[in-house]
Amino acid sequence: MFPRVILKGTMIKKSQQKKRTSPSNYKERFFVLDTQDLKYSERRPGKKPMLKGCIELSRIKCVEMVCSDSPIPCSYKYPFQIFHDSHYLYIFAPDNDTRQRWVRALKEETKNNNLVTKYHTNFWMDGKWRCCQQTEKLAAGCHIYDPVCYASKKPLPQLPDPEREVQELGQRMVIALQDHKPLGDDDLPLQKDQEYVLINSSRPDWWIIEDDQGNTGFVPSIYVAEKSGKNFERFVWYNKNITRGEAEELLMKEGKEGAFMVRDSRQAGVYTVSVFTKAPGSNGEKNPRVKHYQIRQREEKEPAFYLAEKYLFSTIPELIHYHQHNAAGLITRLRHPISQGGGFSQDIADLSKEEWEVDPDELTLGQEIGSGQFGLVLEGRWREMKVAVKMIREQCMSDEEFKEEARIMMRLSHCKLVQLYGVCTQRSPMCLVFELMKNGCLSNYLRTKKGHLSQDLMLRMCLDVTEGMAYLESSNFIHRDLGARNCLVSENNEVKVSDFGMTRFVLDDQYTSSQCSKFPVKWSAPEVIRYSKYSSKSDVWSFGVLMWEVYSEGRLPYENRSNGEVVESLNAGLRLLKPRLAPDAVYLLMEWCWKERPDDRPSFAALFYELNSLLTCEPK
Template sequence: MYPRVILKGTMIKKSQQKRRTSPCNYKERFFVLDTQELKYSERRPGKKPTLKGCILLSRIRCVEIVCSDVPIPCHYKYPFQVFHDSYYLYIFAPDNDVRLKWVRALKEETKYNQLVVKYHPNFWMGGRWRCCQQTEKLAAGCQEYCPEGYGSVALPKTPELQWSSYDPGQRLVMALRDYAPIGASDLPLEKDQEYVLMDSSHPEWWTVRDVRGKTGFVPRTCLLEKTASTNIDRFEWYNKDITRAQAEDLLMSEGKEGAFMVRDSRHAGVYTVSVFTKAPGSNGEKNPRVKHYHIRETKGSGFYLAERYLFLTIPELINYHQHNAAGLITRLRKPVSQRDLSQNPYIHTEDAVDQWEVNREELILGKEVGSGQFGLVLEGRWRGRKVAVKMGIEGAMSEEEFKEEARIMTRLFHSKLVQLYGVCTQCSPMCLVCEFMENGCLSDYLRAWKGHLSSKTLLTMCLDVSEGMAYLESSNFIHRDLAARNCLVSKNNEVKVADFGMARFVLDDEYKSLHSKFPVKWSAPEVIRFCKFSSKSDVWSFGVLMWEVYNEGRIPHEHSTNTEVIESLNKGLRLLKPRLATETLYLLMEWCWKEIPEDRPSFALLLHQLASLSDP
């Protein structure tokens, strides 16, 4: 009698690292659970599936959700574990429903096995269990295992039951992505789960309460206020009674790349996104025009503009395309409306930059301390505080590009990022008022102090940058221009990440730009070949930054042209080991320079590895 298939589907498997020297990687596999085995295969177009692993159900001793505070390094973010024989198999599901379905099925099929009494609810990582800090991989667990439940992990209830005890007048928000707490007062978020909004007075950090009654701070950028999918009248970008011709006139008069609106289509119940672009036409010249996209709805009540990107509500769809073009001719940058927005207090019109505006007369400008492609940096004073004032150079950066950098900086708060204090956008030239870093950019500092910096200082510099980048990674930001020249050094030699002119907020850890310029000598192969940016391309750049630090400010590939650098990368060649770097540190650099992005570490893992090297 053949075994009966219970479940099958595509998920991601983390390597089990059965040998001490085996690498850590994440592979997409097709899993099949039947009444006898759990099997997983590699599926490649045009080829037969290749069986990669098979676990007899009778050998499984524990199946449980993994609850962790570390960023998940693959694009499926919902892990669970299967403990069999003496090995832990970590599997990553695409969403929580799929994860629960597999865990329930596996528990049901293995509940009469010889099971563990306790299990580890967190990952084995860096040679220890993150939950109990034990350093023996087969050490007894620290949480009681329940074969028919979910251990100590409180699972989300269905939406209908989840909020039945709450006042219906309370404001609800939905998490757009997972969020791992940075500080003790932060609250973790789980993507697609609902929370009660307690306080939204701060422009960037809101206070929310979860279903278990816990309250804490979360970034505003992680949340979307809950509204009915058809109730879009509250949003600035919606124009109800406007024709196609009127929309085109309004957007053409606005004349800014990515200016957009959502309007009613000629077909009842259908909505259209109209967006202005100056993208070059077939002749290569700028071609100002308005493109129109129907918002399409699937049978399962999902909305999309491009097939791959499906959303439960129209506000979620617009929010996504405001950060990623993803099939559109341009990103949705600036909402345009013909309505008098001041008459409706519920319309979402707030611009974070406006709330950071400072009076130009309060600024006292001093000497120039730096310059770059897009602006000058002056020493200054503001309200008795020493500040750095970044002023845009006329013609080098558009007003919208300058404001975009300001918007990004208003959303980021971390001790290893250069902090924004305020903006001046009401007069020309516009400027950013930022934290002053006395020792200037990292590359200049390294050259100035060449031969006088200890190995501990060099390692601490790399640690500082990795900490700032781990925060960006956990906040779904990619920097896109990480290098020693774009990090600054304080008077006490603390290094902070700066220059967010190319940074992007992404909802799926991937950003593709057809018009981006990038520094070839710091760029990953997928950026050079396909203009494809992600946190893993930032990791590549971080490896080059480490090389800069341990070469005390030398320029990478200093005697090679960009073309020669590309040719050497295509041959698999990498930068040579710096004289001041240990073999272990160079292995970390080489790990950052893996050809396949998924084979590179996350910043969270790099931070952990560097921290372990700094321990006495």
């Protein structure tokens, strides 16, 4: 079997042949990463490229970015390093996104190797390491190396064969349902709501499209929908040959709040959304039933498809995608797509009791250590291990919503996220069992330690949060309620992100933030306040406020203003002032997070890089 190509592209390699660096040491090479090797070649006009080097992935011991305070004497300014056997290879990428992509991919492919425990953050130059001044080139590193935390644990998808013949299908148009960042040179980036020309849809998983600049490339087919709005048989929620009665019988049998399907109506070319709900009736009692909504279409202009008049979409998949996250006029959000064969799609299969369910006889509850909008948090013991047990207040969220949240949280695993060990549904109230974070929530910890927090510790706290959020971002997961109150501190002052995504499932009249507002206005981006539009970029805004909390040692943002006054200030373009303890470089990052347009804000990966640069490069 031939190795699978993961990434390829042109970068600059630093030669290791000379003792002193000079411009002649930097040479342009064409790099190819596959599942076995990293190869680099010299491109020669009119001739076949000449292979100049090949590194077996199994021999790599470390892959990491290089943070240098020295001028870089080549045109590409974003260095990273590969330590293999007893050699260091320095590679310079043209931009930070390219560097991040290569580092993530290489870490993913080498994470099970015999790796170093520490690495050098700066260059080996002039006979010494610039980071720690050691004069032995093979001296142990000075910074802990983490092969997993900086890279997504999600495996890179199989790339399609770039040599396959492109079939011309005419001007069929597709619309992007969400953003997509390329994983390889053959991919094309997607921008949500943008239109593209469909070139080839013969493969079920990867389609070839063309953007408005004439660039073509592969994209995951599930990220786009044909503009005609009628080609969606590939989606799990579409059931073609099913009657209204059969749909009701199937959905009632499943009995899951928000279980839904799209089916053909009696009228040809018209489609209906059928959704199950237990929402209370006029008498206040639960009233299990199936509601049917006809998908309507305006003929005179676009966007045309809608269920509720206010929310219009160019395609039916766009419409379904939106209502999976927002009820917006429906009786309930479209939570669980049901296939005609019965049952949920594979992504939302029921929790496996053997894997997730905690035996209540093994769980011992202790003293209260906190509380929040979801209920009390108790210290406990499970299987001889100290844990935190979050009790879910009855009527706070439904049983199915609770299990859905547990499914999501169990799939997310990262060293900067508070780890969920399991759930206990066999006792009342139900509860979630988490790792115990000895120092409690970050907001309280900051206030307790006021006056005793070093610049280094505050920066590391922010860096910890960006690392966890970068993982959520790479997993296409939105937190929605990021703030110091929803981060926890371990015994060794490590900060981890908690309560990610839980606010999606809280009943509207139950959710109040710790400041007793309808939702946490003082941490919310303008688009959330105005339109309830959440994204990773709205999380970035909230992170800017979290940074402000850290450098204000736990003060409440806008502490002397009401929510209404805060909204007026934001609309006028005003922002939180620089905390006294915040360096100028840190406050610049806060201001970057608070850009009015979401697209102008950084990604969490970019924030991690910038904060890490401040931590490892600037003098303390």
